[in-house]
Amino acid sequence: MIPSARLSAAIEVLADIIARRRPASDALKDWGLAHRFAGSKDRAAIASLVYDALRRRASSAHVMGDEGPRAMLLGALALARGLDRAAIAALCTGDRFAPEPLSDEEARRLEALKLDDAPPAIAGDFPEWLTDELEAVFGEATVAEMQALSARAPIDIRVNTLKAERARIIPALAHLGPEITPHAPTGLRFSAGEDGRGPTLQVTPEFLKGLFEIQDEGSQLVAMLAGAGPNMQVVDLCAGGGGKTLELAALMDNSGQIYATDADARRLAPIHDRLTRAGARNVQVRTPKGRADEPLADLDGKIDLVLVDAPCTGIGTWRRNPDTKWRVRPGALAERMKDQDFVLSRAEPLVKRGGRIAYVTCSVLPCENDERVAAFLAAHADFVSVDPQEVLALAPDSLSERDDLVSPAGLGLQLTPLRTGTDGFYLAILERRIANSE
Numbered sequence: 001m002i003p004s005a006r007l008s009a010a011i012e013v014l015a016d017i018i019a020r021r022r023p024a025s026d027a028l029k030d031w032g033l034a035h036r037f038a039g040s041k042d043r044a045a046i047a048s049l050v051y052d053a054l055r056r057r058a059s060s061a062h063v064m065g066d067e068g069p070r071a072m073l074l075g076a077l078a079l080a081r082g083l084d085r086a087a088i089a090a091l092c093t094g095d096r097f098a099p100e101p102l103s104d105e106e107a108r109r110l111e112a113l114k115l116d117d118a119p120p121a122i123a124g125d126f127p128e129w130l131t132d133e134l135e136a137v138f139g140e141a142t143v144a145e146m147q148a149l150s151a152r153a154p155i156d157i158r159v160n161t162l163k164a165e166r167a168r169i170i171p172a173l174a175h176l177g178p179e180i181t182p183h184a185p186t187g188l189r190f191s192a193g194e195d196g197r198g199p200t201l202q203v204t205p206e207f208l209k210g211l212f213e214i215q216d217e218g219s220q221l222v223a224m225l226a227g228a229g230p231n232m233q234v235v236d237l238c239a240g241g242g243g244k245t246l247e248l249a250a251l252m253d254n255s256g257q258i259y260a261t262d263a264d265a266r267r268l269a270p271i272h273d274r275l276t277r278a279g280a281r282n283v284q285v286r287t288p289k290g291r292a293d294e295p296l297a298d299l300d301g302k303i304d305l306v307l308v309d310a311p312c313t314g315i316g317t318w319r320r321n322p323d324t325k326w327r328v329r330p331g332a333l334a335e336r337m338k339d340q341d342f343v344l345s346r347a348e349p350l351v352k353r354g355g356r357i358a359y360v361t362c363s364v365l366p367c368e369n370d371e372r373v374a375a376f377l378a379a380h381a382d383f384v385s386v387d388p389q390e391v392l393a394l395a396p397d398s399l400s401e402r403d404d405l406v407s408p409a410g411l412g413l414q415l416t417p418l419r420t421g422t423d424g425f426y427l428a429i430l431e432r433r434i435a436n437s438e
Ligand SMILES: C[S@@+](CC[C@H](N)C(=O)[O-])C[C@H]1O[C@@H](n2cnc3c(N)ncnc32)[C@H](O)[C@@H]1O
Pocket: 237, 238, 239, 240, 241, 242, 243, 244, 245, 261, 262, 263, 264, 267, 309, 310, 311, 312, 339, 342, 343, 346
């Protein structure tokens, strides 16, 4: 497909996403099925255009004075890809398969590209109803933080230290241009090309042999700071597909025991193959046998560390899933907060005296982070929060003095694209006192 035909296709997909309020991945898949002539490069390029447009949906609509799919794409070509009016006009020729030529109004708006009068939710491309929550955590930096969360994300991998070392993987993947991650000690980073497409790492022999996993650097860091170590008894309560379970196994050098579970057996399913590929041998997967099943009932009071990688709005991953930011609703946020209270309460009886809960979200909202931790502490007098500065002591040197990462209520750490170049992640460590009187 020629570039302008890809633009037309992206506009079509965006129209579908807007009209049916459906996930971008579903709309892209359907488009691919209905246009089988399009090759994998075309489909990837169209997806990249769609994701760029969704990342900048509000600011594109503002500069173009129109909320429709065409305006969204034209605005994003200018705002996200830096194309000038002439370059965009050259793509919109009106020829067969190409978008219609620019109208005078569109050309004028693309020339002016006026965003300086935009309110925060538009300049930062986020839903307006979240303004207070975001300002509570970021204050005057809200727009800058949200702009960073509206940019493209790099692709990070974690070298699996059960099987490999970073220094050895670098030459093996040299043709894909790996860079050392700024903070995570076993991470490598790959940048997307101009068209937003990154390398297809999953087809490399090194991936297939389990020498690395695809995992954002922020996810690598929070799992590392959770404090798992050799010979511990660890529960991964919301293990999902096992991204963090695999890292815990590596951090524990395959010793001790990890019990991995999830309320949703389907989400847990891929973990078995991933564990095998990674050579992780200290993990027992406890799949629930039904809603009423308590797969960890025998572990109460025995666990050193419970990782609660809680269900959340996923706001911290908006760079990768930009369509979710326009679908999140107050009702869904309230549901996630209830889920978070529930998983924390489920973790509590498992923890032995002196043991810990590592509460993690990929959100930046205080109501999913500090406030959930504060509510848990208020209800459980035998738990205290570990000083985030103390938690940072476990961090690589590049982060160990970063007081600015401490969350507003001082209960946890908040990573963000602007602060750490990672997805947005929150981590708080809660410790059960050794004795009641302590
Ligand atoms: C953020 S995801 C986990 C991601 C995973 N830890 C990883 O690193 O790949 C949150 C998970 O919590 C699970 N979950 C939701 N409610 C739960 C509950 N009550 N108990 C256990 N898991 C729950 C969801 O099914 C989902 O898989």
